[in-house]
Amino acid sequence: MILQARYQWGKTQKATRDAYGEALVALGRTNPDVVVLDADLSKSTKTALFAAEFPERFFNAGIAEQDMMGIAAGLAASGKIPFPSTFAVFAAGRAYDQIRNSICYPNLNVKIGASHAGLTVGEDGASHQMLEDIALMRVLPNMTVVVPADATEAAKAVPALAARPGPAYLRLGRPAVPVLFDDDYPFEVGRAALLREGRDVAILACGVMVASALQAAEELAAAGIEAAVLNVSTIKPIDQEAVTWAARTFGALVTAEEHSVIGGLGSAVAEVVAETVPVPVVRVGVRDVFGQSGKPAELLAHYGLTPAAISQACRDVIARRDARH
Numbered sequence: 174m175i176l177q178a179r180y181q182w183g184k185t186q187k188a189t190r191d192a193y194g195e196a197l198v199a200l201g202r203t204n205p206d207v208v209v210l211d212a213d214l215s216k217s218t219k220t221a222l223f224a225a226e227f228p229e230r231f232f233n234a235g236i237a238e239q240d241m242m243g244i245a246a247g248l249a250a251s252g253k254i255p256f257p258s259t260f261a262v263f264a265a266g267r268a269y270d271q272i273r274n275s276i277c278y279p280n281l282n283v284k285i286g287a288s289h290a291g292l293t294v295g296e297d298g299a300s301h302q303m304l305e306d307i308a309l310m311r312v313l314p315n316m317t318v319v320v321p322a323d324a325t326e327a328a329k330a331v332p333a334l335a336a337r338p339g340p341a342y343l344r345l346g347r348p349a350v351p352v353l354f355d356d357d358y359p360f361e362v363g364r365a366a367l368l369r370e371g372r373d374v375a376i377l378a379c380g381v382m383v384a385s386a387l388q389a390a391e392e393l394a395a396a397g398i399e400a401a402v403l404n405v406s407t408i409k410p411i412d413q414e415a416v417t418w419a420a421r422t423f424g425a426l427v428t429a430e431e432h433s434v435i436g437g438l439g440s441a442v443a444e445v446v447a448e449t450v451p452v453p454v455v456r457v458g459v460r461d462v463f464g465q466s467g468k469p470a471e472l473l474a475h476y477g478l479t480p481a482a483i484s485q486a487c488r489d490v491i492a493r494r495d496a497r498h
Contacts, residue, residue: 175415178358178366178404180387186349190288192324193345194219196331197256197286201227206252207335210245212238212259218288218345220258238263242271242283249281254335257283261290261344265306276340277313284334288345291431292459292476293381293469295347302464302472308436310342311409317341317362318409320430320438322383323353326406329360337362344380346431348469351384363407365415371401374487375419375426379405379438382429382457382478389483400427400487411441413449420450425494427455427486431478434458453493455486 201207201223208230215221215233224231234241238259245255257264264287265272276283287306294301310318317337321327327345334341359366365377369390378386383404390400401423403415419426426446428439439456446454459476473479 175418176359176361176364176366178354178368180353180368181355183352185352187324187352188347188349189321189324189327189345190219190347192327193286193288193331193343194222196328197223198226200332200335201230204254204335206254208232208248208253208255210234210241210255210257212236212241212263214259217260218258218286220286238268239271242268243275245283246271246275246279246281249283255283256286258286258288260301261287261303261306262301265303265309265342269309273313277315280315280339282338282340284341284343286343286345289347290344291346291381292464292472292478293346293348293431295469295472296466298466299463304433304459304464305436306344307408307430307432307438308440311436311441315339316409317407318344319362319407320344320379321406322380322404323350325352325354325356325358326360329358333360333362346381350381353384360406363410363412365403365405365407365412367401367403369400369402371399371423373398373400373423374491375401375403375423376429376483376487377403377405377416377419377426377438377442378429379408381431385478385480386429386483388480389487392480392484393487398487398491405438408438408441411445413445416442416445417449420446420452424452425490426452427457427483427490429457429478429483432458433461435461453490455490457483457486
């Protein structure tokens with residue numbers, strides 16, 4: 174059965190990193206085994222909130238991300254539930270070897286909070302705009318990868334991942350983004366959520382692109398095209414049931430992500446479709462290039478990560494599907 178959920182268009186905006194920091198504090202109050210580590214970025218990752226309330230359970234590793242992951246592995250081996258936190262480019266990039274060999278290989282209970290991911294880091298530019306982290310983390314055995322769509326989902330993901338054995342990677346953003354869900358949102362690791370019904374095409378999105386997908390669906394509806402929208406916040410394990418249902422039901426899929434089109438959500442969906450229900454898939458994402466410095470909205474527009482781009486992708490994939498019949 175496909176998980177269904179409601180969304181709302183309100184004026185509220187909140188960064189997923191803010192929700193992460195608050196959720197860590199709430200989790201720390203109920204679970205004394207939760208510990209938090211940071212690589213000298215606690216004000217930016219919002220783990221400073223946890224440090225203020227639980228200083229004895231907070232560890233600043235300094236600008237030493239590789240050491241931080243090794244320490245987290247040791248804490249997990251001792252029975253703790255560590256949340257090492259830093260920018261995505263440092264977590265997935267600089268500390269990749271430690272994540273692979275010290276965390277994933279022994280299947281330790283480490284939950285990586287990776288903030289400032291994607292183009293929306295903005296002015297920090299290409300060196301900090303991590304567009305490859307989903308691919309890097311998804312390929313590692315034992316790793317769970319979650320990309321929440323809004324602050325509500327990010328807050329729910331923290332305790333859910335803490336309760337799930339094994340390594341996890343939680344991808345978070347820098348800017349405030351629309352809050353789409355209320356506290357009743359039924360987040361489950363490994364489950365996609367159908368947010369909007371449709372009949373012509375399905376859009377599968379994650380992270381900041383979920384709001385864009387919903388906007389695209391509204392634009393398409395005005396033109397007589399009904400697009401279903403699924404929030405695929407768990408990239409690994411991908412919800413194969415939801416993906417195959419969408420492929421079988423609509424015969425044409427569009428994916429949307431703030432990540433390279435290589436190795437991320439689009440690749441995960443295409444892999445499932447290729448082995449189950451082969452249908453056309455168009456991937457909206459960054460086309461195998463690095464980012465650059467700029468305002469988040471300008472960057473998303475420049476790289477084609479917009480509602481208009483998703484709408485056009487839907488028209489294109491529908492045409493491809495119909496041309497096959």
